[in-house]
Amino acid sequence: MSSSSVLFDAPGPRAVVRNRVFAVLGALAIVALITVSVVRLSDKGHLAPEMWDIFNYSGIRENIADGLVATLKVFGLAAVGSLALGVLLAVARLSDHRPVRLLATGFIELFRSIPLLITIYAVWVGLLIDHSMWALAIGLSLYNGCVQAEVLRAGVNAVPKGQREAAYALGMSKTQVMTTVLLPQAVRAMLPTIISQLVVTLKDTSLGYIILYPELLNSVRLISATTLVNGQYPYVSTIVVAGTIYVAMCLALSALATWIEKRGRRAKSGIGIAPAAEPAAAAAVLGGEAASGAVLAHEDTPGTAADGTGRGPAKD
Amino acid sequence: MMLRKTAAAAAVAVLALTATACGGKEGSAGDKPSGVQPGATNAPALPQYIVATDVKLDSPTFKKAKERGKLVIGAKADQPYLGFEDQSTKERSGFDIEIAKMVAADLGFTVGQIEWKTVDSATRETAISSGQVDYYVGTYTINDKRKAQVGFAGPYYQAGADLLVRKDETAITGPDTLKGKKVCSIKGSTPLQEIKKPQYGAETSELGKYSDCVQQLLTKQVDAVTTDDSVLKGYAAQNPGKLKVVGKPFTKEPYGVGLNKDDKVLREAINKSLEGRVKDGTYKKAYEATLGLSGSAYAEPPAVVRY
Amino acid sequence: MNVLLDHFSDFRDGFLGTVSITAVSSVIALVLGLVVAGFRVSPVPPLRWFGTAWVTLLRNTPLTLLFLVTTFVVPEILFPGMSAFVLGSLALGFYTSSFICEAVRSGINTVPLGQAEAARSLGMSFTQTLRMIVLPQATRTVLPPLSSILIALTKNSAIAGAFSVTELFGWQKVMSEEGYSIVPVFFWVAVAYLIVTFTISGVFRVLERRLEVAR
Numbered sequence: 099m100s101s102s103s104v105l106f107d108a109p110g111p112r113a114v115v116r117n118r119v120f121a122v123l124g125a126l127a128i129v130a131l132i133t134v135s136v137v138r139l140s141d142k143g144h145l146a147p148e149m150w151d152i153f154n155y156s157g158i159r160e161n162i163a164d165g166l167v168a169t170l171k172v173f174g175l176a177a178v179g180s181l182a183l184g185v186l187l188a189v190a191r192l193s194d195h196r197p198v199r200l201l202a203t204g205f206i207e208l209f210r211s212i213p214l215l216i217t218i219y220a221v222w223v224g225l226l227i228d229h230s231m232w233a234l235a236i237g238l239s240l241y242n243g244c245v246q247a248e249v250l251r252a253g254v255n256a257v258p259k260g261q262r263e264a265a266y267a268l269g270m271s272k273t274q275v276m277t278t279v280l281l282p283q284a285v286r287a288m289l290p291t292i293i294s295q296l297v298v299t300l301k302d303t304s305l306g307y308i309i310l311y312p313e314l315l316n317s318v319r320l321i322s323a324t325t326l327v328n329g330q331y332p333y334v335s336t337i338v339v340a341g342t343i344y345v346a347m348c349l350a351l352s353a354l355a356t357w358i359e360k361r362g363r364r365a366k367s368g369i370g371i372a373p374a375a376e377p378a379a380a381a382a383v384l385g386g387e388a389a390s391g392a393v394l395a396h397e398d399t400p401g402t403a404a405d406g407t408g409r410g411p412a413k414d
Numbered sequence: 415m416m417l418r419k420t421a422a423a424a425a426v427a428v429l430a431l432t433a434t435a436c437g438g439k440e441g442s443a444g445d446k447p448s449g450v451q452p453g454a455t456n457a458p459a460l461p462q463y464i465v466a467t468d469v470k471l472d473s474p475t476f477k478k479a480k481e482r483g484k485l486v487i488g489a490k491a492d493q494p495y496l497g498f499e500d501q502s503t504k505e506r507s508g509f510d511i512e513i514a515k516m517v518a519a520d521l522g523f524t525v526g527q528i529e530w531k532t533v534d535s536a537t538r539e540t541a542i543s544s545g546q547v548d549y550y551v552g553t554y555t556i557n558d559k560r561k562a563q564v565g566f567a568g569p570y571y572q573a574g575a576d577l578l579v580r581k582d583e584t585a586i587t588g589p590d591t592l593k594g595k596k597v598c599s600i601k602g603s604t605p606l607q608e609i610k611k612p613q614y615g616a617e618t619s620e621l622g623k624y625s626d627c628v629q630q631l632l633t634k635q636v637d638a639v640t641t642d643d644s645v646l647k648g649y650a651a652q653n654p655g656k657l658k659v660v661g662k663p664f665t666k667e668p669y670g671v672g673l674n675k676d677d678k679v680l681r682e683a684i685n686k687s688l689e690g691r692v693k694d695g696t697y698k699k700a701y702e703a704t705l706g707l708s709g710s711a712y713a714e715p716p717a718v719v720r721y
Numbered sequence: 722m723n724v725l726l727d728h729f730s731d732f733r734d735g736f737l738g739t740v741s742i743t744a745v746s747s748v749i750a751l752v753l754g755l756v757v758a759g760f761r762v763s764p765v766p767p768l769r770w771f772g773t774a775w776v777t778l779l780r781n782t783p784l785t786l787l788f789l790v791t792t793f794v795v796p797e798i799l800f801p802g803m804s805a806f807v808l809g810s811l812a813l814g815f816y817t818s819s820f821i822c823e824a825v826r827s828g829i830n831t832v833p834l835g836q837a838e839a840a841r842s843l844g845m846s847f848t849q850t851l852r853m854i855v856l857p858q859a860t861r862t863v864l865p866p867l868s869s870i871l872i873a874l875t876k877n878s879a880i881a882g883a884f885s886v887t888e889l890f891g892w893q894k895v896m897s898e899e900g901y902s903i904v905p906v907f908f909w910v911a912v913a914y915l916i917v918t919f920t921i922s923g924v925f926r927v928l929e930r931r932l933e934v935a936r
Contacts, residue, residue, distance in 0.1 A: 105829075105837055105855065106764045106847040117764050125767040138798045142633070152443035157502030159438050211872075211918050212911045213879035215890055224903040228540050297781070304783035308622070308883050310534050315785060321501050323492045323625035325444040326652055331629045332444075333793040341786055348781035536898075559900070596802070601883070602895040619805060620885040621792070629793060634801040 144334035165317030179239030184246025206244040214241045222309040230311035253284030293355035443502040461699040463519035473679035485523040488533035488547035495648035495704045497552045512700035514551040520687035539563045550672035566670035567684035572716045574663025575605030576643035588662040592616035596636040598627035605640045650708035724901040735892035749814025754821025779819035787812045805885035824866040828859035868925035
């Protein structure tokens with residue numbers, strides 16, 4: 099399909115004029131909104147050059163770099179932890195033994211329903227008050243592990259039944275079937291969604307700020323709290339810098355997910371690659387029963403949010 | 415014009431950040447000392463401490479510190495003129511820091527032999543009892559609950575919850591005048607619990623850091639900030655033209671030096687040091703060069719309590 | 722010393738706080754999400770760009786950072802003295818709107834092509850097609866992800882507790898600082914959240930059943 103949309107016709111002369119008017123008005127409104135914000139902030143001195151100059155000092159930069167390293171460190175731990183826990187829980191939930199299945203289901207439902215912050219805070223206060231990094235990593239692993247477990251389970255269920263039957267027919271044991279046939283294909287199929295959830299994990303490391311772990315947000319906050327510039331605290335500039343770094347990191351990870359998804363679509367394994375579009379898909383994954391279906395349901399929909407190759411004018 | 419300069423500075427900053435984390439300007443970012451910074455020439459000078467020699471104490475903490483040749487002191491990092499660390503130079507300053515330094519000098523450690531460790535309120539008890547710090551100086555109120563976990567030397571300062579307001583504020587003169595006003599403090603802090611009582615009729619705002627509250631006070635989001643007057647004096651000293659402390663404390667918070675619960679010898683040594691420093695005037699000098707800059711007058715510290 | 726009985730009124734306030742900030746920010750998120758989704762499929766390029774920027778930016782920013790923005794930046798742009806509840810609802814609503822926008826958009830994409838084509842051949846305009854033909858049909862596919870998004874919103878509201886909003890995380894924090902053991906505190910807070918999230922998924926299940934159509 100070309101760039102024309104189903105929702106509106108190729109515009110005729112009057113529609114072209116009307117759309118142009120809307121375009122100009124819309125653009126003006128957006129520009130006005132941004133201008134007003136910038137002017138208001140700059141009037142109050144938040145955008146003064148001195149506010150940004152603080153980032154030219156090596157001490158401040160080291161602080162930000164340290165924070166970034168701390169963020170990446172806890173992200174690494176949480177990524178490994180959540181994936182390990184995810185595999186464990188997914189396998190347990192697919193187990194043939196009812197008690198194991200029930201236990202895993204209960205665990206997943208519990209930690210998925212409780213706000214991550216509540217879990218992290220409880221782990222910190224209750225167990226690891228001196229080790230906020232581990233408290234954060236464990237809290238993140240618990241929550242994201244449960245989400246990853248559901249993603250993997252959906253992936254395993256998506257492997258065509260024949261594969262499992264063939265493996266059993268070859269005389270493989272249950273463990274062998276799971277580890278050498280089902281899981282690898284599940285991981286492959288769900289890789290984009292898994293990475294999308296890792297983006298969520300990365301964003302959530304910023305909760306460490308509340309349990310005093312010196313990650314990026316915390317060190318930036320410390321800078322804004324302790325540096326006085328022109329008689330004000332540089333909240334705006336530090337928030338902008340921290341935000342830029344976070345957005346850049348998340349976009350890089352998302353781009354990886356999209357790239358894998360595109361590559362995966364070329365392969366012909368008969369197992370659809372889940373879309374990297376986290377919002378609907380990953381959020382659906384978060385959402386319980388409706389979820390496991392919803393993730394895969396995306397495969398039937400011709401053009402999902404992320405791939406941009408479908409219909410709809412969503413190509414910008 | 416200004417915007418263009420801003421954009422240029424921002425672009426440079428972002429580019430530099432992405433290119434390399436190190437390099438860049440040396441020194442302290444932000445406003446330069448303008449005469450009211452501790453250590454500046456026309457401000458009251460910080461006291462110099464003569465380091466004691468041949469100190470011998472039968473204290474396990476002290477012996478360990480001697481062995482490693484360094485004294486590990488816990489302190490706060492985000493309270494200007496009280497327990498402060500400049501994030502660009504990593505230099506510590508403030509009243510609590512001076513107290514820590516003078517005690518260290520009396521224990522025979524030079525400033526260079528001090529290893530500072532930032533410890534937040536929530537983790538003070540565990541940091542002390544697990545031996546991560548040798549002692550802790552940082553707005554640490556002595557109370558019975560804490561005495562069950564750690565030991566306290568001092569008190570070295572009598573703080574009390576007070577109110578910080580904008581300089582042009584005339585309506586707020588004490589906690590009784592807060593009706594309908596917005597008061598900010600840290601979530602769950604004692605002064606906030608007090609102010610929340612219905613008799614005051616104040617609206618409260620609870621944030622994560624005192625500087626958050628001070629920023630909101632400066633930007634008129636709130637009308638007053640409440641916490642220990644020592645902390646407030648520090649902010650008033652940092653923003654002399656803009657903020658003032660009301661000066662009517664409504665609680666009593668005796669600050670102590672926190673240390674290992676069982677190390678009675680070290681406790682006595684710190685007590686003696688504090689008493690001596692008050693007597694010879696270095697304590698007063700330290701106050702005047704730090705918290706005194708807020709305009710709040712010096713007061714004699716409470717007598718040391720030996721329990 | 723039972724933490725729930727001793728501090729029941731605070732707990733109730735926290736619970737109501739969680740429910741109300743969830744409700745208010747859900748409304749903000751739904752309205753904004755729909756509007757921005759409309760922008761993203763509209764024939765006007767600047768609006769599409771705006772929608773894309775909105776979603777990309779908000780989805781890749783940590784929520785904690787957004788709370789900082791609303792607490793310290795937004796009042797400076799608008800006017801000082803905005804309540805923490807309003808600012809918190811804005812942060813949550815804006816953040817969630819980007820997810821809702823994407824859910825709605827993929828919902829729109831699931832409506833069979835012929836529907837919109839038929840609508841257009843009847844002479845309907847873009848807004849008419851969207852409002853009368855596409856969106857009502859998209860609702861069915863959007864409901865399950867919407868339910869999950871609102872549950873996530875409920876859970877995310879805990880972060881508001883660190884920014885002066887009265888809700889359950891604040892209760893947990895204050896209780897543990899008052900010296901109560903974390904286990905019962907955690908338990909009661911968890912129960913409260915489970916009540917809210919189960920209610921939401923229950924309501925959506927009813928809605929889904931109501932809208933079920935054999936296709």
